[in-house]
Ligand SMILES: [Fe+2]
């Protein structure tokens with residue numbers, strides 16, 4: 305992984321969430337019925353055993369060889385069932401996130417991170433159901449925090465029957481670092497493994513944990529973090545503002561933006577990546 309240490313001080317932490325800005329991630333008020341059903345399935349089937357099986361299946365990265373822009377174009381056919389705020393195709397969300405980061409003058413690697421952060425949803429095109437692709441992520445193998453979205457829907461998760469998994473540390477040791485924790489399986493962890501050798505570690509970390517809202521929004525699971533996580537978490541929190549608050553009904557002009565973003569992708573990635 306490329307080492308590039310950036311300090312947050314020179315970057316804008318623009319208050320994207322203005323006072324009168326719309327409210328995001330309101331799971332009580334969303335009009336999208338698919339969201340709760342998505343989490344019912346997700347919280348029932350994401351277990352230690354399932355996560356290990358998915359890692360074994362996908363980590364060889366032998367499912368496809370495709371360029372990043374082609375993956376983004378594929379995402380045009382996907383609407384994320386877990387998103388209470390947005391029912392536009394994922395390519396729109398990718399461009400909105402990247403454009404918001406670009407407008408604030410952030411470096412190329414962060415703009416690129418905005419563009420590609422959800423490309424792990426490629427899993428959907430390998431036949432995975434949405435509950436194993438999208439939505440918030442959380443550790444398995446230890447107690448589920450009640451701050452996880454729709455936490456009541458864990459009721460039928462088989463891991464609840466294993467006493468070892470019901471404690472704060474479960475199968476982990478104090479401050480073991482998130483890289484040693486099994487996270488529920490989805491687009492974040494998967495994309496991390498696809499891109500980690502090409503990006504600064506801050507970008508790779510953002511990608512890996514951007515859906516871990518119980519941590520970066522609710523401050524849960526602090527007992528599993530180490531110093532490295534605490535340092536990197538600042539980047540996830542900066543990024544999250546763009547992931548959330550760039551969502552709007554106006555669609556960016558894909559055709560006009562394509563040359564700029566294709567060149568940005570070529571700066572960091574080979575023509576084809578192993579998926
Ligand atoms: Fe995401």
Ligand SMILES: [Fe+2]
Pocket residue numbers: 397421422547
């Ligand atoms: Fe996103």
